[in-house]
Amino acid sequence: MLNKSALVxxxxxxxxxxxxxxxxxxxxxxNQLCQLYGISRETGRKALGLLAENGYIQKIRGKGSLVIEHRQYEFPVSGIVSYKELAQKMHVTTENLVYSFESPVALPVQAFASLGGEVKPVPVTAIKRVRIIDGEPDIIDKDYILTSVVPDIPKRAAADSLYAYFEGELGLDIAYATKEITMEPANSEDREQLGLDKGAYMAVVRSVTSLADATAFQYTESRHRADKFRFRDFARRTK
Amino acid sequence: MLNKSALVxxxxxxxxxxxxxxxxxxxxxxNQLCQLYGISRETGRKALGLLAENGYIQKIRGKGSLVIEHRQYEFPVSGIVSYKELAQKMHVTTENLVYSFESPVALPVQAFASLGGEVKPVPVTAIKRVRIIDGEPDIIDKDYILTSVVPDIPKRAAADSLYAYFEGELGLDIAYATKEITMEPANSEDREQLGLDKGAYMAVVRSVTSLADATAFQYTESRHRADKFRFRDFARRTK
DNA sequence: GAGTGGTCTAGACCACGGT
DNA sequence: CCGTGGTCTAGACCACTCA
Structure with missing residues (x-):
């Protein structure tokens, strides 16, 4: 049972x-929404506020809530959505090839360093995957998950969906992520896994994902073929 | 005079x-915020909700609002912020070279096409600028602004800040934008303006900006040197 | 003037964390 | 148990749009 505002x-x-x-x-x-759903006005307004924030509507004073053009999710990411969720929404045939799995392994992951502290090796599960979209390998994902938060990851979870495992089976409450997109020359691993020529470029998305209790538990480096990369965003102006 | 919640x-x-x-x-x-600012709880919660949305805090039930690591604005864009606003926050020396200015000119801009309609030429002001950061030309911005919304743009506004002109002098209410980031090979104009070699790559940000009444009035194509491009984002998981 | 969204309030009840 | 945040309510007043 969800919130009333979430249901609306x-x-x-x-x-x-x-x-x-x-x-x-x-x-x-x-006022009509109040009657339609049997809710108070502020509850309806919370739902409308979310729709506006996510680019579905524009609220115009004196007139109403106008439905505006809304971009569907696009590869690879907008907001924080798992790869599998995206693939399903896009109706794309996709494969997921795990080509490296090490657990536990001690790695110095900068994202997990304490504030201003040393970057010390921490025990993580390290997973490397190739995403194959419509038969073509397009993306390399390298995930590093803190074993202190997730002690054990079954191989099948890596082959299916890490998010589904974290949330569905472990009950982790994934809350937010910071992301950074840069463009970098392909390295030898990129070229080997994706079959690229020398001189190819990659779109690299590095992200740190945190739980509802603000624990940063996952670092991901997602490396995309430049010609297949597209990032879409909806943003509101803050004053 | 702003809102109470905005002030908080x-x-x-x-x-x-x-x-x-x-x-x-x-x-x-x-409850303490209520007393500190003399506001009701929901008003304080609105302020906290905005802080959470923008990555300043994580609200934890039973505990409180935890201050988390917050990424400052980074070049080129995060959210919807003007180039000049960014440069000021980053404390970067920046120049702004207008190398083409045509107004009015009839151009077929896809972003302004009516839904499902033809892409017909519309009267716009077309401005091309080179952004010079710390003495180095890094970005080409091409702006197309509907003359039906902004009939006339003074040259000084283009050389300074279009946003400051739109908002400050014309009183336009800029509300939201959709953005798309791709990676593309540099064209001859890129190479000429930025002094790049053949084979160079560009990060291209295409965006459509709309007013509070949902009028799409500006289309921008922002072309960045690949090696200088960085996009940072904070996102919350929606369930 | 009637209808719309924008803001704020005071109060209620619940779920969770820590003592 | 008490304090925290999460949700919802009913009502108030304001600013704006449009006929």
Missing amino acids: YDDLMQKIDQEVYELGTYLPSE | YDDLMQKIDQEVYELGTYLPSE
């Missing part, structure tokens, strides 16, 4: 996706 | 930046 959010979002509420039209007014 | 947000944000509230410590509890 989901319902409105689905109806926008299914064009029950069409692009360029207005959602029911806030 | 700004105050807390500044105190976090100035380490009045240090990393790894907790903000005053919600």
Whole structure:
């Protein structure tokens, strides 16, 4: 059982996706939503605020909540979504080849260093995977997961979805991530795994993922073929 | 005069930046904020919600609002911020060379096409600029602004800051933008303006900016030297 | 003037953490 | 047990749009 506001959010979002509420039209007014769902106005406003934040609607004072053009998820990432979730939404055939699995191994991962402290080796599970999209290897993912948070990772979880394992089976509450995108020349491992020529470029996404209790527990380096990389974002201006 | 919640947000944000509230410590509890600022709880919660959304704090039930590591703005963009605003925050010496200015000119800009309609030429002001950072030309910005929204743009506004002109002088209410990042080979214009060799790669950020009334009025293509490009993002997991 | 969204309030009940 | 944040409510007042 979710929140009322989350239920309203989901319902409105689905109806926008299914064009029950069409692009360029207005959602029911806030007072109408109160009656439609049997909720108070602030509860409805919370749902509308989320829709606005995620680019579904633009709220216009005196008029209403206008449905605006909404970009669906695109490869590889927007927000914080697992690879498997994305592949399902995109209806893409995808394979997931684990080519290296070490656990436990002590590695000096900068992302896990205490503030201002030394970068000391910490016990992690290190997983390297190649993502094969429509038959073509496009992405290398290197994951480093703290064994102090996740002591053991079954091989099948790595081959399927780490997020599904963390959240579904372990009940971890994944809360937020910081991400950094840069462009770098392909290294020999990139070229070997993805079959690239010398001089090829990669889009590299490095991210640190944290739990609801603010524990940083996963560091990921995701290396994409430059010609297949696309990142889409919706942002609101803050004043 | 801003909102109460915005005032509280700004105050807390500044105190976090100035380490009045240090990393790894907790903000005053919600009830304490009520007394500190003379506000109701929901008003304080709105401010805290914004801080959480922007990566300043992590709210932990039963404990409080924990100050977490917060990435300052980084070049070129995170969220929707003007180039000049960024340069000021980064304390970087920056120049802004307008090398092409055409107004009005009729161009077929896809971003302004009506839904499902033809891409017809529309009257825009077309501005091309080179951003020179610490003495080195790193970025080409190509802006196309609808003349139906902004009839006239003074040259000095292009040389200074378009956002400052739109918002400060025209009173436009810039609300949101969609952005797309890709990697592409440098074209001859890139190589000429930035002094690059053949075979160089560019990070290309294409964005459409809209006003509070949902009018898309500006299309920007921002082309960055690959080796200078960095994009940072903070994202929360949505369930 | 009627309807819309924007903000704020005072209070209620719940779930979780730590003592 | 008490303090924390999470959710929801009913009502108030304001600013804006449009007929």
